[in-house]
Amino acid sequence: MDNQTELIMELRSKLSSFKNKAKELEAENAKLKSIVSSCTCRHEVGDNFDTDISDKNMPVINLEELKLGNCVGNGKRKTRKKMAGCNTNSMSHHPQRFVALKIMYFGLRFYGFASEAQMDPTVESELFKALQKTRLILGEKKDLQYSRCGRTDKGVSSVGQVVALLLRSKHKEPGGDTSEEVVDEGPDEGELDYVRILNGVLPDDIRVIGWCHAPVNFSARFSCLGREYRYFFWRENLNISAMESSCKRLIGEHDFRNFCKMDAANVHNYKRRITSFDIYPCNGRTLTLVRCMVAVLFLVGQGLESPDVIDVLLDVDKTPRKPQYKMAPEIPLVLRSCEFEGLNFKCSSDARRALQLHFEKECQAYKLQAAIFHEALMSLSNTENDFSVTSNKTKKKFSSHVPLMSRPTEPSYDERRAKLTFSTAGQHKSDVVKQDMKTL
Numbered sequence: 001m002d003n004q005t006e007l008i009m010e011l012r013s014k015l016s017s018f019k020n021k022a023k024e025l026e027a028e029n030a031k032l033k034s035i036v037s038s039c040t041c042r043h044e045v046g047d048n049f050d051t052d053i054s055d056k057n058m059p060v061i062n063l064e065e066l067k068l069g070n071c072v073g074n075g076k077r078k079t080r081k082k083m084a085g086c087n088t089n090s091m092s093h094h095p096q097r098f099v100a101l102k103i104m105y106f107g108l109r110f111y112g113f114a115s116e117a118q119m120d121p122t123v124e125s126e127l128f129k130a131l132q133k134t135r136l137i138l139g140e141k142k143d144l145q146y147s148r149c150g151r152t153d154k155g156v157s158s159v160g161q162v163v164a165l166l167l168r169s170k171h172k173e174p175g176g177d178t179s180e181e182v183v184d185e186g187p188d189e190g191e192l193d194y195v196r197i198l199n200g201v202l203p204d205d206i207r208v209i210g211w212c213h214a215p216v217n218f219s220a221r222f223s224c225l226g227r228e229y230r231y232f233f234w235r236e237n238l239n240i241s242a243m244e245s246s247c248k249r250l251i252g253e254h255d256f257r258n259f260c261k262m263d264a265a266n267v268h269n270y271k272r273r274i275t276s277f278d279i280y281p282c283n284g285r286t287l288t289l290v291r292c293m294v295a296v297l298f299l300v301g302q303g304l305e306s307p308d309v310i311d312v313l314l315d316v317d318k319t320p321r322k323p324q325y326k327m328a329p330e331i332p333l334v335l336r337s338c339e340f341e342g343l344n345f346k347c348s349s350d351a352r353r354a355l356q357l358h359f360e361k362e363c364q365a366y367k368l369q370a371a372i373f374h375e376a377l378m379s380l381s382n383t384e385n386d387f388s389v390t391s392n393k394t395k396k397k398f399s400s401h402v403p404l405m406s407r408p409t410e411p412s413y414d415e416r417r418a419k420l421t422f423s424t425a426g427q428h429k430s431d432v433v434k435q436d437m438k439t440l
Contacts, residue, residue: 094138094168094169095168095169095170095171096138096166096167096168096169097166097167097168097169097171097191097213098145098164098165098166098167098213098214098215098216098218099164099165099166099167099194099211099212099213099214100162100163100164100211100212100213100214100218100220100340100343100345101162101163101164101165101194101198101208101210101211102160102161102162102208102209102210102211102345103123103127103158103161103162103163103206103207103208103209104158104159104160104161104206104207104208104209105123105157105158105161105205105206105207106157106205106206106362107123107152107154107155107156107157107158107330107331108155108157108205108331109121109205110122110123110126110154110155110205111154112151112152112153112154112156113148113150113151113152113156113158113161114148114151115128123152123161123206124148126202126203126206127163127198127202127206128141129201130198130201130202131167131198133201134197134198134200134201135168136167136168136192136194136197136198137165137166137167137168138166138168143166144165144166145164145165145166145216146163146164146165147163147164147165147218147219147220147221147222148161148162148163148220148221149161149162149163149220149221149224149227149338150221150227150335150338152333152335153291153330153333154330155329155330155331155333156330156331156333156334156335157331157333157334157335158334158335158336159209159334159335159336159337160228160335160336160337160338161335161338162220162224162338162340163220164214164218164219164220167192167194168192169191169192170190170191170192171190171191188213188346193348193350193351194208194211195208195209195210195211195347195348195351195355196348196350196351196354199351199354199355199358204358204362207355207358207359209345209347209355210345210346210347211345211346211347212343212344212345212346214343215342220338223340223341224338224339224340225339225340225341226275226338226339227335227337227338227339228335228336228337228339229289229290229333229334229335229336230333230334230336231289231290231291231294231328231332231333231334232282232332232334233294233298233332235281237302238298238301238302239300239301239302239303240279240301242300242301242303242307243279243297243300243301244278244279245307246296246297246300246307246309246310247277247278247279247289247297248277249307249310249311249314250274250277250289250293250310250314251274251275251276251277252273252274253271253272253273254271254272254274254314255270255271255314255316256270256271256272256314257270257316257322257413258313258314258316258319258322258323259290259292259293259296259313260292261292262322262410262413262416264413264416264417264420265416265420270316270413277289290333291327291328291329291330291333292327292328294327294328294333295325295326295327295328296309296310296313296325296404298328299325299401299404304401304403305403305404309404309405312405313404319405320412320413320414321409321410321411321412321415322409322410323404323405323407323408323409323410324407324408324409324410325404325407
């Protein structure tokens with residue numbers, strides 16, 4: 001009997017222990033549920049800006065954006081179910097919107113705008129790093145209907161480049177119940193502040209300066225009505241009147257194959273229309289044109305070529321082959337604006353103030369650099385010339401100018417096309433021979 005009593009007491013003790021253990025497990029389970037719920041909310045709210053809310057370099061979250069709908073979804077669907085385990089990589093529950101972005105960049109350190117050049121860094125590669133870091137894009141680049149207005153060269157800057165692509169949006173189609181729709185129209189109030197979000201993670205020499213909703217069939221490249229370029233230069237001893245006379249000859253529709261790097265394989269139409277072409281002072285130095293035109297205009301301004309050379313180069317029947325000459329340096333060239341119909345770029349007041357402060361700071365930094373080089377120039381003027389060294393040296397002979405129309409020329413468009421056709425035919429013949437060898 002005593003043994004049975006002891007056994008019963010032992011069993012009761014173990015049962016009590018199991019109950020306590022069960023309570024501990026329930027408490028721990030409740031904590032885990034709380035953590036998962038908290039992580040879900042942080043993921044949703046954080047996605048409006050970046051991948052890590054604690055990063056001090058990221059934009060500050062606005063309290064107005066901390067809405068319950070951001071955490072649990074709308075209607076009967078709950079996004080928490082799709083995010084089991086707090087999978088922050090799952091973004092398919094967000095609606096998207098087709099957006100055009102206006103971008104400024106200082107091109108000194110970039111290998112052009114487009115990332116296809118296989119050289120880093122490019123403006124486009126930095127832009128997509130920011131888009132991925134802020135989780136504004138869903139999926140691969142090829143799925144974003146991405147387009148860009150222009151492919152500026154290495155070193156070229158812009159204050160008005162435009163790209164278009166699908167971005168994550170806070171709006172849904174009216175009455176929509178799915179989680180992957182593309183918002184075609186809708187109010188811009190309450191939308192994500194794309195300018196502020198992206199500028200929080202972009203490098204200092206790239207800034208988004210505006211955004212707007214774009215129609216789904218919009219292409220930043222093919223919907224563009226016109227582009228404006230500016231080229232900055234020092235006036236020095238240039239004959240501005242002669243250059244202005246040359247500018248007027250470029251206005252209108254012409255075949256500009258003698259003013260560009262010819263790509264006969266991909267470009268077959270070199271006719272373009274220039275609507276205006278002006279030289280005017282901007283603190284003493286400005287020009288709106290592109291690098292090949294600038295190079296020829298500088299020769300005119302230096303008195304080395306007549307303004308009539310523009311007419312000769314524009315007449316591709318008489319001058320089918322482009323004379324060899326160097327393009328003007330790329331650093332002073334700026335893509336100033338891209339013109340579209342019906343696009344009105346906007347920027348929030350907070351983002352605009354931040355942009356203004358940023359540009360003022362950058363201007364001051366470059367003015368300080370200029371001041372340092374000016375000091376070096378002044379110190380050089382106080383350095384004595386060592387005539388004993390230079391007097392015995394032969395003076396450098398400067399080569400005389402060779403007129404453009406007397407210089408060696410590049411292959412014409414027709415010659416380039418003939419070479420491409422011959423090369424293609426030869427390749428095809430080689431392929432046939434290889435195929436016959438395989439058959440044997």
